[in-house]
Amino acid sequence: MSSPRSNTALPEARPSPWHAEAVELTPDQAVRKAHEWFEHNSGWAPPDEDELAEWVADGVCRCPDHCLVAPLAHCQHGLASWWLILEAQREEDRRDEHRGRC
Secondary structure (H helix, E strand, O other): OEOOOOOOEOOOOOOOOOOOOOOOOOHHHHHHHHHHHHHHOOOOOOOOHHHHHHHHHOOOEEOOOOOEEOOOOEOOOOOEOHHHHHHHHHHHHHHHHHHHHO
C-alpha cells in the first residue's frame, strides 16, 4: 500500500504494547501503566484544570492516549484517566508534604 502523496510504501503496522486487548486493572495499576506510557510517548502533558473540570462535569475524562472514559476508569489499553493520574499525583504530593513536617 502506498501513500496518496508519494510512491513510498507505508511501513507495515505492528501491534503496540500500549494498544492491546481490554484489560482489567486497579486504579493504581492503570496509573503506573500510564507513567510507563509517558516514558515512551513524549512525556507528561496533562489537561489544564478548567478542561479537566469540564470533562468531569460531563461525566467523562480523557486518558493520555485520548481515549474517552469515565473519570474513575481506565481505557481498554490500560491507561488511567487523567483524573486518576492527577489525583494520584496530588495524593503523592500530600504524603511528601506530610513527611516533610515530621
